[in-house]
Amino acid sequence: MSATPRIQRLLEGWGRRLPVTARSAVLFALLVLLASLGLAVRNEQLAKQAKLEQAHVQVRILAGSVAAPLAFEDNQAARDYVDALRADPMIAAAGAYRLDGTLAAGFTRGRAVLPRPNRLAAPVILDNSVIITAPVVEAGTQLGSVYLRMTVETWDRRALRYLGIGLVVLMVSLLTVVLGTSYASIAEANARLEHEIETRQKAEEALVQSQKMEAMGQLTGGVAHDFNNLLTPIMASLDMLQRRGIGTEREQRMIGAAAQSAERARVLVQRLLAFARRQPLQARAIELGDLVAGLGDLLASTCGPQIRVVVDVPATLPPVVADPHQLEMAILNLGVNARDAMEAGGSLRVTAAVTGPAGDDMAPGHYVRLDVADTGSGMDAATRARAIEPFFSTKGIGKGTGLGLSMVHGLMLQSGGAMRIDSAPGRGTVISLYMPVSDETPAEVAKPGEIAPAAANAGTALVVDDEELVRASIADMLQELGYRTVEATSAAAALEIIAAQPAFDVVVTDHLMPGISGAELALRLRDSHPQLPVVIVSGYAETEGLPTSVPRLTKPFRRDDMAALLADLA
């Protein structure tokens, strides 16, 4: 049982070393034919030689036996001896000659003739027969001579002999050609199939990985979204308690600790949303060169003195579409990863160039590729495959969240780009960020100024939210900002209130509500009350039906965020 696979392996090894092609099979068949032809020629030579030796023996026997008859002129005895050779059908002619060359006795068969007189000569092969002569000598005295003509092999007999061998050789050659060509085509098909299987396996693996990521994204996104919603009133309430200075100093400390934890929870949720591609992005055209140059110092101080940071981004790069704050976060994240991979020091290079799509998963068009390259320990294939999974970390417990690459990956996908990892153990890691080139000119962004102080009497605000806690906290914030507030539990209720009392200065509404959504409410109000500003509060990045012109506030938020937005509206 074990011999069969071993032989198979051996054959496969041979096949690999001697690639069987149709041409080589034909060549081999020709070689077989040539070899058998050579053998046939050699065989023929040997047969002639053997016949020659046989004729030698015959002629010597004849010479010996006719010695006495020739010496004593007994022609009858000579004839008897010569005629004895008739028994051999291969002997065409035989003759005994006297010393003077005259014929004493002889016979011929067929068209053979006896020479008259006989002349002694070296044996010759003529017309498929051996002609041989010999002197008749007794005790050193020549008494006469003999002549013998022997057929080597009759033509029909020879044809019969070679026909069998020829047929076998021909069959072998044909078989070689047929088997060789079929084997060659099978081998070729096999190679094609193996390649196809390999390709398919890779595609399947990629599909499984992407499905896994998709599922993780869905789960993470869903949890993060709900958690975000829960976090909004917590933060708002803590914020309010803190600002109002409610409670004793000890209670204030506890409120502060709770607010800090809530803030950290908010950051975590942001990252999860980023991975799930659900973070609210404020993507716009930006100058990548300016952004990266501005990060240089921060990267250097993050990485420490042991790591040389080189930022080499040309100023002539076209603008790209990205959320600048998130992109900065992403680059800093990569910087931290690089630092952790280079404990003994090294260098970190940030470079950028214009390029095309880096795979089928990317839309055609122009991209700017930003490379963040380190000279650290690198990743093996298994680590590389799982690098973007959330909570997958090689840094050890407490050192990293395992969300860094996940959120960078999510950010790039959400921005219409992609992230690629090129790494091998001991060779360092290059993370490439692909961002689509924007055809818009980057707008000058005004530095946010001082937050406008809360106006004493800013006006009347309508707060629309189906969740009471969120609604109450938003109303509370607005009141602190000097607004009088009216609350509505749904968009329909809000429309009724506005219809009855149209003197509102601003409408702050949740987006996802039963019945009419916040976006729809905003669109309706824009039609009926074009002068009435509407702010949409949303935890979702999803923008279907959400007009870009409508100001948005991302959950969770604090009073200052709200104040800044309202100041912009004014």
Add this chain to the structure above:
Amino acid sequence: MAVPVQRLAASLLLAACAAAARAEAPSAGASLEYAVKANFLVRFVPFVTWPATAFVAANAPFVICIVGEDPFGSAIDEAARGRTIGPRAIVVRRTASVDAGCHLLYARKPAVLVPAPVAAALTVCDNRCEGARAMIRFAVRNGRVRFVIDPVAVQAGGLTISSKLLGLALPPEPGR
């Protein structure tokens, strides 16, 4: 190759003699029969083996002695002329009595051979030599010259005769 040699008188004596006469021109006075016999005497020599002691030297001549009456005349001299047995020339000598130094003794009258033939000599007598124990005796059968070999005498004389010659000889007459 054993061939039963049939003895058929296919040719006439004259025919045989004519064939012999073609080879050696007969001298005047010698009959055709004796011309043939003279040739036979010379041709017996290659088929017989003499002991080495029969010759005084390695290239000593081979001596044919005609004892007493010479019926051949010049025919025997012509048959022997130019003939050699290996390195030995053939010499014909005519003597009155049996002489030492002869390798082949021919006597027409059997009485000559009766006493004590010399050692190691092939003795040949003619047709009518009953009583003499010659090793080879001529005979004429159906008009052809033939010969009879006495193997006992050959063995006694210390000679060896080739089977080829024995095969051509007539069978010895019964009772002899």
